[in-house]
Amino acid sequence: MESRAKTTFLESRLMPAERAAALLPSRGTIAASGFTTAYPKVIPAAYAQRVEVERARGREFAINLYTGASTGEALDGVLARSGAVRKRLPFQSTPAMRDRINSGEIEFVDMHLSHVATYIAHGILDPIDAAIIEAVDVTPDGRIYLTTSSGLSPTFVDCAREVFVELNEAYPAALKGYHDIYLPEPPPHGRPIHITSVDDRIGVPYVQCDPAKIRAVVRTSALDAAPDFREPDDVSLAIAEHVVEFILHEVAKGRIPPGLLPFQSGIGNVANAVLSCLARSDRIESVRMYTEVLQDSIFDLVDAGKLECASTSALTFSAAGLDRFLGEIEELRRTFVIRPQEISNNPEVIRRMGIISMNTALEVDIYGHVNSTNVMGSRMMNGIGGSGDFTRNAYISIFLSPSVAKGGAISAFVPMVSHVDHVEHSTQIVVSEYGLADLRGLGPVRRARLLIEKCAHPDYRGALAEYLDRALETAPGKHMPHDLGHAFDWHTRYLQTGTMRA
Numbered sequence: 122m123e124s125r126a127k128t129t130f131l132e133s134r135l136m137p138a139e140r141a142a143a144l145l146p147s148r149g150t151i152a153a154s155g156f157t158t159a160y161p162k163v164i165p166a167a168y169a170q171r172v173e174v175e176r177a178r179g180r181e182f183a184i185n186l187y188t189g190a191s192t193g194e195a196l197d198g199v200l201a202r203s204g205a206v207r208k209r210l211p212f213q214s215t216p217a218m219r220d221r222i223n224s225g226e227i228e229f230v231d232m233h234l235s236h237v238a239t240y241i242a243h244g245i246l247d248p249i250d251a252a253i254i255e256a257v258d259v260t261p262d263g264r265i266y267l268t269t270s271s272g273l274s275p276t277f278v279d280c281a282r283e284v285f286v287e288l289n290e291a292y293p294a295a296l297k298g299y300h301d302i303y304l305p306e307p308p309p310h311g312r313p314i315h316i317t318s319v320d321d322r323i324g325v326p327y328v329q330c331d332p333a334k335i336r337a338v339v340r341t342s343a344l345d346a347a348p349d350f351r352e353p354d355d356v357s358l359a360i361a362e363h364v365v366e367f368i369l370h371e372v373a374k375g376r377i378p379p380g381l382l383p384f385q386s387g388i389g390n391v392a393n394a395v396l397s398c399l400a401r402s403d404r405i406e407s408v409r410m411y412t413e414v415l416q417d418s419i420f421d422l423v424d425a426g427k428l429e430c431a432s433t434s435a436l437t438f439s440a441a442g443l444d445r446f447l448g449e450i451e452e453l454r455r456t457f458v459i460r461p462q463e464i465s466n467n468p469e470v471i472r473r474m475g476i477i478s479m480n481t482a483l484e485v486d487i488y489g490h491v492n493s494t495n496v497m498g499s500r501m502m503n504g505i506g507g508s509g510d511f512t513r514n515a516y517i518s519i520f521l522s523p524s525v526a527k528g529g530a531i532s533a534f535v536p537m538v539s540h541v542d543h544v545e546h547s548t549q550i551v552v553s554e555y556g557l558a559d560l561r562g563l564g565p566v567r568r569a570r571l572l573i574e575k576c577a578h579p580d581y582r583g584a585l586a587e588y589l590d591r592a593l594e595t596a597p598g599k600h601m602p603h604d605l606g607h608a609f610d611w612h613t614r615y616l617q618t619g620t621m622r623a
């Protein structure tokens with residue numbers, strides 16, 4: 122039963138999506154909730170329809186679109202196709218948005234996820250005219266209870282001129298209490314973020330908004346498009362087994378405590394396979410996660426009775442995973458905590474807790490530079506996301522990659538990466554299905570020999586070793602030798618012939 126105050130509040134703001142969409146700007150900046158999930162769906166669809174009608178009459182639309190991270194077809198897809206988006210940040214993964222970025226139609230600012238809030242709060246980015254936030258509840262005094270992700274929603278609400286709420290009735294009120302909303306204080310005298318353990322809660326379970334800023338509330342029950350997770354294939358399982366062996370080896374050496382350190386795990390099937398393998402290993406008793414996305418594999422750890430606590434910025438479940446989560450929503454509240462991305466990805470907290478980061482690379486070069494974003498040096502895939510936040514600040518940073526892509530036509534291990542996201546100084550461990558290279562404490566040439574021996578596909582090992590030998594012979598410096606005239610031969614060959622093979 123809604124109280125009288127709530128009913129009055131809602132009555133004064135409730136409207137259909139079309140009316141809310143008509144109130145959004147045609148120029149300026151729209152920020153939307155969403156970090157893999159929990160993005161608004163019905164207002165963007167209505168806005169895209171408005172754009173179509175009004176553009177046909179000659180009106181121009183040019184908006185910047187900010188979100189926490191990737192969203193789905195219902196936001197990025199429809200808005201990219203509408204032609205209204207001029208600038209997008211900080212991450213995306215839908216084909217329609219990706220294609221327009223790569224055609225040059227939309228300017229994309231690929232950012233570390235932990236940096237975005239600072240850029241907004243300090244006026245480095247254009248100010249936010251309207252924030253559209255998916256919520257499970259909103260109260261007359263302006264408390265907004267978020268759904269399955271937090272991302273940048275607290276910062277958007279704080280900084281936006283106007284706030285539009287999509288009240289999603291598909292989610293139960295029991296989601297309240299999952300979030301721990303706390304925003305870092307500004308420099309130069311901001312206090313330390315007082316998280317010393319994965320399950321510490323330092324904030325409140327809602328986002329506080331000035332109620333006067335809430336312009337519209339739109340009811341919906343539309344769900345996010347659920348990702349499909351494949352069963353781990355042999356390559357992912359082999360990578361995962363190398364990681365688990367390595368973790369146990371580090372424990373045996375005393376470099377990781379017996380209770381382990383918190384894990385961050387990136388998106389995708391390889392990352393899922395690693396968590397499943399941790400769950401299955403009878404030598405691992407308990408696991409803590411300090412990460413930005415939880416996927417279905419978290420339930421393997423729950424089922425194995427090994428999950429102590431999982432801190433995240435988003436729950437990203439398949440349809441079956443979401444059903445399970447909703448079925449166990451009361452019990453899981455003790456184990457999961459959802460944080461703003463300024464906190465889930467915060468360098469200070471990541472460094473303090475000694476995170477073991479695990480992210481996927483598109484390609485890695487012989488010295489350990491990693492490309493996670495730009496295929497063949499120029500075509501944007503998704504963005505750097507949180508991989509840099511975690512990698513640079515982790516106690517142990519791990520990069521995972523199958524040794525080849527496109528049926529073997531592409532080697533993931535190349536003489537020189539065609540784009541750099543993570544530099545050799547940040548890359549510590551690299552793993553493919555063939556093995557694991559521990560690059561810590563090694564100079565460049567020894568790193569290169571180890572990477573080639575342990576990680577490269579046998580079909581490409583010889584050619585990589587030849588490249589290194591030739592570079593050692595011909596380069597003016599022997600510290601990190603390159604044969605600059607031929608460093609990109611493999612990429613060029615692929616673009617010209619469809620394979621990197623000589």
Ligand code: COA
Pocket residue numbers: 386387388389390391413414480481482483484493494496497502503504505506507508526527531532533
């Ligand atoms: N060159 C060209 N294409 C390559 C490639 C390479 N070196 N390596 C992989 N690919 C292609 C694959 O063939 C596949 O193409 P397809 O979609 O046409 O089949 C695609 O890239 C995705 O590869 P896949 O093996 O399915 O990997 P994934 O789903 O695990 O994604 C990344 C890998 C790197 C794209 C993804 O992890 C990412 O976006 N990372 C950056 C952000 C990040 O790390 N966030 C972590 C914090 S959550």
